[in-house]
Amino acid sequence: MRAPATRPSPVWKWTKRIVLAGVALVVLSLLFLAFAVGFAAQSIPSFSQLQASQAGQTILVRARDGSEIVELGPSFGEWLDFEEIPATMKDAMIAVEDKRFYSHYGIDPVRTTGAVVEGFTGARSRVGGTSTISQQLARNLFLSSNRTFDRKAREAVLALALEWKFTKEEILELYLNKVYFGGGAYGVDSAARKFFSHPGTELSVAEAAIIAGLVKAPSRYSPTADVEAAVNRARVVLRLMREQGYITARQASVNVNMVSIKQQAGQNSVRYFTDWALPQLDLLLPETNAPLEVWTTLDVGMQRAATAAIDANTPDGAQGALVSLDRDGAILALVGGTDYVETNFNRATDAMRQPGSSWKLFVYLAALEAGYTPDDMVVDTPVTIDGWSPRNSSGRNVGETSLRTAFAYSINTVAAQLGNEVGFGTVASMARRFGISSPVSTFPSMVLGSSEVRLIEMTRAFAGVSAKGQAVEPYGILKVTTADGETIYEHEETRETQLVPDYVAAGITDLLQAAVQTGTGRAAQIGRPVAGKTGTTSSNKDGWFVGFSSGITTGVWMGRDDARAVPGLQGGRAPAQAFAAYMRFAVKDRPVEEFDTDLNLPEWQLEPDEEALFGDPDDYYFIDEQGNLIEPGRRGPAGPGFDQEGEGGLSPLDDPPPAVSDDFLERAIGGEVEAPPPPRAAPSRAPRTREPLDIAPPVRPRGSGGSGQQGGGQAGEGRARSPSQPPNPPQR
Structure with missing residues (x-):
């Protein structure tokens, strides 16, 4: 008699299902990853296309006379083939950035696993420090520098695609000719010329260590900005090279302080001007990444003198x-x-x-x-x-x-x-x-x-x-x-x-x-x-x-x-x-210019003279000494100066006729009328002293005999008037 078959426990059933689902999920993920990598590999430009491409915009800045004063943006130097790049440069870069470069397929499993664990446990707020050389190249060529899981995932796919499409030597050649080393220098040759004044093919062990150390933080470790920081970072690179067997202990003990750093004269003084002027291009120009030449107002001689x-x-x-x-x-x-x-x-x-x-x-x-x-x-x-x-x-x-x-x-x-x-x-x-x-x-x-x-x-x-x-x-x-x-x-x-x-x-x-x-x-x-x-x-x-x-x-x-x-x-x-x-x-080449300090004051601000107070007799009616009405512009009595026929009337020198006859006056006053005196010129008026204004400015001393005390006038008092609204004339 056969024993009854034991039925699997529910735990075992669910465990089996979870394992099978996990395997299926992994298989599907791998298939999706393979599809994504294959598609990315097909989309990546060829090696020659990547070699010819440039990152960033080059701006050549010229002075007002057309002379070149500074070139900003990326500088690529000469392209160095893999065989032309010194072995010490390649070894230094691998030692400090990706020591398992030749053994992985674009992603370092050890570093990636550790970074993912840190990300899920909250040990680090951002994913960083995990990038292989292939990942860095993918980021430099195709992506931004944001350290997020989404960007890291795309970076990993592109790194695998690069490894699929290119050899290790081609990837390292692209990397060493494309990576940014600070100060506008892209690539080993440009960095060598910028910092050491010679081509990248002539780098020593110490110089290679300095350049390799720049990739982590180009601004912080730049030898032209902080020599001590650059030297300390280079010593870290030399130690890693010795530990990984690229150099001997004697080579690692080289005195990095003895490396001759090129003086950056072009980075001084004029850069204050370019830092102010060039950001204005974003407002002045349509969006463009094309190389530009900017002609500025700067005078080279005056800048040097300043x-x-x-x-x-x-x-x-x-x-x-x-x-x-x-x-x-x-x-x-x-x-x-x-x-x-x-x-x-x-x-x-x-x-x-x-x-x-x-x-x-x-x-x-x-x-x-x-x-x-x-x-x-x-x-x-x-x-x-x-x-x-x-x-x-x-x-x-x-x-x-x-x-x-x-x-x-x-x-x-x-x-x-x-x-x-x-x-x-x-x-x-x-x-x-x-x-x-x-x-x-x-x-x-x-x-x-x-x-x-x-x-x-x-x-x-x-x-x-x-x-x-x-x-x-x-x-x-x-x-x-x-x-x-x-x-x-x-x-x-x-x-x-x-x-x-x-x-x-x-x-x-x-x-x-x-x-x-x-x-x-x-x-x-x-x-x-x-x-x-x-x-x-x-x-x-x-x-x-x-x-x-x-x-x-x-x-x-x-x-x-x-x-x-x-x-x-x-x-x-x-x-x-x-x-x-x-x-x-x-100003040595400019003519001497005298300043214009003549005050052509407006009428409301001028001191009034006798004519301004009483007017010109030629401008209004008045009564002469004989009681005759005189029209504006005439010294004779009112009435025409010539007859209607045009044959000559009274001369301006003739005596004016009396207003009434002598007989009329004798009957009116009951006596004889004396002959009128000959005409005489109107008396001249002596100029009068201008009285002070009723409101004196608090800051000014009062007129002669005044106390000289200062008032506490506020805005709008005293002389505080708008020039567009002349003040009321002084009361006299």
Whole structure:
């Protein structure tokens, strides 16, 4: 009798089903992967096509004279065949990037498994450090650098496709000629020429280790940016090469510090300008990846002079910046710091610093537009505005002085009173009008430059004064052409915009010239007319000088990046000296230009004379001494000067006929009438002294005999009037 068959337990049944389903899923996944890899392999370009392709866009930057100043974008050097690449270079790259390169099929199972486990366990937030050389090549050729599972999956498929389509030698050849090594260098030959000044076929063991170490982080380990970091990374590569048997212990102990690094002179100074100008291509041009030639406004000689002026005059431990504009806004020179390789932060276009007294440009512009003139008298006296009491740098007050002198010697109390009188909002509006786009406060202290601005903004504002009140827009790109010479962009002149009336521009130019001739900016003199203004912030943290001569406007700033005090730094010293050193070169080939400081004031601002008060007798009716009505334009009585027939009437020299007869007068008065006296000329009127206006500006001293006290007028009082609305005539 047979024993009954045992039925499999439910656990076994489900286990079997799960295993079979898993095997089926793996088989289907492998089939799908094979299909994907095969399809990708068919889509990948041929070896020759990949060899000819270039990644990125090459931009050749030219100066205004057409000379080449820098080439940006990828540089590929010469293509090196697999046999031409030094063995040490190939070994170094494999040792540090993919030690199992010759044993896998595009994906390293060991590294991939570890990375996947880390990803699922949350040990790492991103998938990284798993890429083989084949995967890196796939990413460089076809994908972005986003480290996500989706991108890594596509990268793996493409790596397998590359291994399917090409040999290991072809993959390594493509990789070493395509990989990015920093500084715009793609490929071994380009990197060798950039960093060591010789072809890639001549690389030593130490040089190969330096280049191989760059792939992980080209910017961080670049030998031109951080030699110590590059050397330390190269030592890691040499150690790995020794551990994997590519070099001996003696070769691994080579002194990497002895490697000669090429000096990157082209990466200094002018790169501040290109960093500012080239991003504007995204707005100026249609989207394109074609090689471009960009013709700029930069003057090579002036850029060199500007760099030398900043280097020679910037105090130790401080930074310096300079911007120079032509009369139409073209940037002739731009220096954003003392060393671009050391720090590429552009202090000329990006740094926000307090401008100090150079901000008084806008205070005095507002005052001149409100009715002041350079010769008006003001009072330097202690003042308190909303609890704020400014003090002069000299620590004393000089009393009554002219507006010109107050500006030339940068008297703070006068600027505070002027700002209070015209209104702090009016001053801020004036700054906006002249191109200041940075936030501007309207607290009383703003008149002394408490709002932070950029150097290029202040230089633009002074250029507007140099242009006699016309708006100036800085620009750096003249035209852009393709590699075959087709022009795809050309700068067009902007429409003229008058910011202030001519007499206001002439008045502020008068003040700015006085500041250089006799005031705080005397160090900026260059032997021809110069107008400008100094600026120094509290505790000597910032020093400014901005001015113009012969159509060139230049701004200079100096200070520390951490805003700490710089001993002895004042706008009238190092910045003014750097300005003078640069401007002597910049204007040497330009004619000397005298400034237009003649004030052609509007009628509402002119002092009225006797004729203005009473009019010209030829312009209105009046009664002469004989009681006769005289018409406008005539000295004789009303009526025609000739008869209807045209045969001659009364001469202007004849006596006019009496209004009534003598008989009528005798009957009317009861007596004889005396003969009238001969006619005589009208008496001349003696000029009268003009009485003072009923409302005197708070900052001005009162007329003779006045108390001289200062009022506390706010915006809209005193002289704060819009030039488009003439004031009421004075009451007399």
